[in-house]
Amino acid sequence: MNMVVHGLFLVAILILASTKLVMGQSTPICQTKCGNVSIEFPFGLSTGCYYAGQDNFNLTCNETTNELFFFNMQVINIAHSGELRVLQSTSFTCYNSENNTNELFYNTNLVNFTLSNKNRFTAVGCNTYAFMTTFKRDRNYSTGCLSLCDSTPKENGLCSGDGCCQTSVPKRSRRFRIRSRRFDRETSVSDFNPCFYAFLVEDGMFSFSPSQDLQNLRNVTKFPIVLDWSIGEQTCLQVGNTSICGKNSECLNSTTRTGYNCKCKAGYEGNPYLLDGCQDIDECTTSSTIYRHNCSASSTCNNTMGHFLCYCPPGYNLNATNNSCMRKGRSEYYGWTRIFLATTVGFLAILLVFGCVEQKIKHRKNTELRKHFFEQNGGGMLRQRLSGAGTSNSDVKIFTEEGMKEATNGYEESRILGQGGQGTVYKGILPDNSVVAIKKARLGDSSQVEQFINEVLVLSQINHRNVVKLLGCCLETEVPLLVYEFINSGTLYDHLHGSMSNSYLTWEHRLRIAVEIAGTLAYLHSSASIPIIHRDVKTANILLDENLTAKVADFGASRLIPMDKEQLTTMVQGTLGYLDPEYYNTGLLNEKSDVYSFGVVLMELLTGQKALCFEKPQQSKHLVNYFACAMKEDRLHEVVDSQVMKENNQREIHEAARIAVECTRLMGEERPRMKEVAAQLEALGVAKTKHELSDQYNEPEVNKHLVGVEILPAQGDTGTTGYDSIKNVTRLNIEAGR
Structure with missing residues (x-):
């Protein structure tokens, strides 16, 4: 009988203990500290001390070193709000004088926890690049940054690309790998920078010191990072009363991942995951x-x-x-x-006078609001610049805010034609049934206002049939609007690579489009009242109408070049794959930067391939490199689109390929001017109608300084090679990813 009673008593104890655990209550015998780190439920060190619904909350304490670990990462702090701070090892690659490599990289699996967007991916080293590949289900995503320098940088604390670079990381990543590389393995190892590093670090927890970090960062083996955690995979609404949040606490949906977290209500403090963890704060006696x-x-x-x-x-x-x-x-x-x-x-008294002044106040308020928006959107600046000398579109129409709403049906989502860095473009229908494109600026600071005004100013200087026409603008709204003519056949990018890639562009189409683009850029550089550099020439900014006539668009990044200057010093802006490497490294903008970008567009027209494609093999990721090597090795037929490679147009294709390679030469002074390019391309079309094509065409020798062509020193050459940042950039090897 006594044995039965004892057995029932034991069962009752187990049931009570189980009930407490379900409600989020750890047992009194649980270890609450490891070293100087506090351990609170739902985390714990042994069964019954952590939330049993997820094994991730089971931590390990090294009793010898008094260090707390989450798998193989040391834990330094646990926050109830859903953050876990751990130490993550660095990845590095070191080279000796014989170019032998000592490398360490990490492939980390966080199981059910995820990376917080409070982390920064960082690379330290001269002439190096680092990348981080995250694995999500069946797809890989990559991010990374470049660090360039030829001597020890002078400025401390800055991680802006001179010896050190940083970038954001994709949140919700559960498994990732980080690695570092240098551009040119043939460059001798510098005493001040023998190693290259890549690591994750919590934002604000790393300050770059060039004199120390370029030599001794290997001594710092770990950096703090932030992981996001939550309870389960359901929202607070879905779990209802079954959440593990205790008394005087509230359930909050996780803002960084699936699941939920708990928080003590106002006036209470403690551990919200325990049954009685949130205790009343005595505001009358607390210090x-x-x-x-x-x-x-x-x-x-x-x-x-x-x-x-x-x-x-x-x-x-x-x-x-x-x-x-x-x-x-x-x-x-x-x-x-x-x-x-x-x-x-x-x-x-207010009631007496209210009726008399109500209408006047309302009218004044609306007038002031419109005036405020007009000035906020740069109306004064625009009016001042348009009134200056050289403007040609003096008949730019000013549209009302009501008219724009009506034209876009209240900015309906189905009217969106595209979205980009400078704003959203809607299809609009004016009262006269004419179709227009309405660009709604995406404003966040004064620089974007400047870009908006810049686009109006640039387009006011242009009167060309191959430039998208500006019809007017609206400045009365909170964000300004630009109204253009509507081009209805998509972009050149869509026809070559995107939603319209099935549409067939013949060689005649492609040559004519190239001639039209080249002629337009030549006009902008040489014939406009004030020379204009587009600064973002790419296939996505070339519109095609129903006759496949090219229309150059998106002048938000363009710059006017004063007549007494040949170049401007600007912040580097452009699109990866099209960006002039000389402009990227010097910040000096001139018309040859557009020539380089046009050369990439011409290569796309010839090959039907993207300017930059990470999914392709290493040797063909960057179109400029791949195309230049094919020309030099007499393999042009391998890269040219098979649809346009016919017997009767091989001479034209080879000549166009030569022009494309000349446009993408490394040094801007070696590239032709757009007037010369336009004349040469136009001559191809004229020659086609007058002459029979020859059966054989001897390809001219490609200049040895072409971008992407590696120039190896002769055997035994002991001459010292100076640092060439452009060469290093073009030989960049980026791991596969998105």
Whole structure:
């Protein structure tokens, strides 16, 4: 009988213990500290001490070193809000004088935890690049950055690409790999930079010191990173009363991942994941300045559950404004009477005059609002510049905000034609049934206002049939609008690679499109009233109408070049794959930067391939490199689109390929001007109609300085090679990824 009683008693204890764990209550015997790190539920070190629904919460304490570990990463802090701070090892690659490599990289699996967007991916080293590949289901995604320098940088704390670079990381990543590389393995190892590093670090927890980090960063083996965690995979609404949040706490959906987290209600503090973890804060006695009461010296504080009250002694009333006590009396009565009478008289007076001034106030308010938006959107700057000399589109129409709403059907999503860095483009229908494209700027700071004004200013200088025509703008709205002619056949990118890639462009189409683009750029550089550099020439910015006529668009990044200058110093802007490497490294913008970008577009027309494609093999990722090597090795037939490679147009294709290679030469001074390019391409079309093509065409020798062509020193050459940042950039090897 006694054995039966004891057995029932044991079962009851187990049931109670199980109930507590389900409700989020750890047992009293659980270890709550490892070294100087506190361990609180849902985390724990042994069965029954951590949330049993997820094994991730099971941590390990090394009793010898007093260090807490999550798998193989040391834990330094646990936050109830859903953040876990751990130390992550660095990845590095070191080279000796014989170019032998000592490399260490990491492939990390976070299981059910994910990377926080508070982390920064960082690379340290001269002439190096680093990349981070994250694995999500059946797809890989990559991010990375470049670091360039030929001597020890001077500025401390800056990680802007000179010896050190940083970039954001994709959040919600559970498995990732980080690696570092240098551009040119043939470059001798520098004493000040023998190693290259790549690592994740919490934002603000790494300050770059060039003199130390380029040599001794290998001694720093780990950096703090932030992981996001939550309970389960369901929202608070889905789990309902079955959440593990304890009393006096509330359930909050995780903002960084699936699942939920718990938080103590206002007026309570403690561990919200325990059954009785959130305890009332006694605001009347606490020493904390955050939670302490604000009762004045004349009033008395009385603590309540989750709050406090201020009380006054008999004969006094509490002033709710400052929680002070005021004596009751006749003066108070008369004071309230005077306030009431004054309020009543004032209210009646307002009613008397309200009807007379209501319309005037409303009209003035609307006028002021429109004026405010007009000035905010750069209207004054635009009016001043358009009134200057050289403007040709003096008939730019000003549209009203109501007219724009009507034209886009309230900016309906189905009217969106495309979205980009400078804004969203809608299809609009004006009252006369004419179809237009309406660009709604994406404004966040004054520089984007400047880009908007710049686009209007640039287009006001242009009157060319192959440039998309600006019809007008609207500045009365919170964000400005530009109205263009509607081009209905998509972009050149769509026809070559995108949604319209099935549409067949013949060689005649492609040659004519190339001639039109080249002629337009030549006009911008040489014939406009003020020379204009487009600065973002790419197939996505070339529109095609129903006759496949090219229209150059998107002048938000363009720059006007004063007549007395040949180049400008600007912040580098453009699109990877089309960006002039000389401009990228010097910041000096001139017309040859557009020539380089056009050369890439011409290569796309010839090959039907993208300018930059990470999914392709290493040797063919960058079209310029791949194309130049094919020309040099007499393999042009391997890269040219088979649809346009016919017997009767091989001479034209070889000549166009030669022009494309010349446009993408390394040095800007070696590239032709756009006028020369346009004339040569136009001559190809004229020659086709007058002459029979020859059966054989000897390809001219490609200049040895072409971008992407590796120039190896002769055997035994001991001459010193100077640092060439452009060459290093073009030999960049980027791992596969998105």
